[in-house]
Amino acid sequence: MSEQTTPSQGVRFQTVEAGYQEQRIDNYLMAQLKGVPKSLVYRILRKGEVRVNKKRVKPEYKLQVGDIIRIPPVRVAEANPLPSAKLDQVQALQAHILYEDDVLMVMNKPAGLAVHGGSGLQFGLIESLRALRPDAKQMELVHRLDRETSGCILIAKRRSALRSLHEQLRNKTMDKQYLALVRGQWQKHVKLIAAPLLKNTLKSGERVVRVDAEGKPSETRFRIVEKYAQCTLVEASPITGRTHQIRVHALHAGHPIACDPKYGDAEFDQSMQTLGLSRLFLHAHQLTFSHPQTGKAVTVNAPLDDILMNTLKQLGSRKYS
Structure with a gap:
């Protein structure tokens, strides 16, 4: 479905x-101007079309109570209508809630579910959760997961919680750990991949990321969990949060992730498919953060789905010696 816009x-x-x-x-502007490209938000800031108390401000300016913001005319995409909370695929998400309280929620996102609607999708995870929790008017994603990736994703139900959790992301005090099944034998000494990543958007609209000296600094820690005859189960902990970071860093190390439709190895993927692996083997299995209200550490674990579990069971008879 093509994106429609309302008049300026x-x-x-x-x-x-x-x-x-x-x-x-x-x-703030990205939340207010939903559907407006990020590049346009930064352009109107750079040109001084956005003013705070009649003055130009930089993107990192932090708002204060009583500030008066001038927002110029822009074309805003129409918001996708929320799905019915009675839809089976919406109701099914109830079983994927790992943790919930008054200010936040952690979900075990299923593979194949986009985090938000758009690009031909009527609705995604956040629209579904807003339908399930209609009283949580300020519900927003704290971070994102690729559509093909499963596991822990954090949602704020209040703006104060969103600010606190975003600050933890900026200060790198939130710990996200992923499990990935990669081609070949990961070398023990390779514990950190530090390679700049550059994002490209193809004419089709598809996003592709590659290691490039002109890219943004990016770092991922890796740890071997289990070795098998032709592959390795690793734990990946991203220090930075770039698009497709773990997938591209694994590829850069010479170990593409199993069944990765963008960065995978066809021959390896085919051998994994014979074991029943029909999805990208990348799962956000653990998330640790400080609770926005209490300051106490919260650790949430997301179990692997049946497809990933069955793949590991079959690989268990092919351990690396």
Whole structure:
């Protein structure tokens, strides 16, 4: 379904309320101007079309209560309508909630489910959760997972929680650990991949990432969990949060992830498919963060789905000696 836009609105002025205290202006604008490309948000900031208290501000400016923001006319995509909470695929997500309280939620996202609608999808994870929790008016994704990746994903139910969790991401105090099955024997001494990543968007709209000296600094830690005859189960901990980071860093190390439709190895993938692996073997299995209200450490674990578990069981008879 092609994205529709509403006509440009006139210049508008918004006064910052307590719920937005200390939020960066770029993040605020992206939340307010849903459907507007990130590049346009930064362009209107750079050109001074956005003003705070009649002054130009940089993207990292942190909002204060009472600030008056001038937002120029932009074309905003129409919001996707929320799905019915009665839909089977929406109801099924209830069983994937790993942790929930008044201010946040952690989901075990199924593989194949996009985190949000768009690009031909009527709805994704966040729209489904808003339908399930209609009282949580401020519900937002804290971070993202690729559509093909399963596992722990964090959702804030209040803006104050979103700010706290975003700060943990920026300060690299949130710990995300993934399990990935990769081709070949991972070398014990390869514990850190530090390779800059450059994102390209093809004419088709598909995003492809590659290691490039002109890319953004990117680091991922790797640890061997189990060795098999032709592959290795590794734990990957991203230090930075770039698009497709673990997938491209694994490929850069010479060990593409099993059944990766973008960066995989066809021959290896075919051998894994004979074991019943029909999806990318990348799973966010553990998430550790400080609770926004109590400050206490929270660790949540997401079990592997049946496809990944069965693949490992079959590989168990082919251990590396």
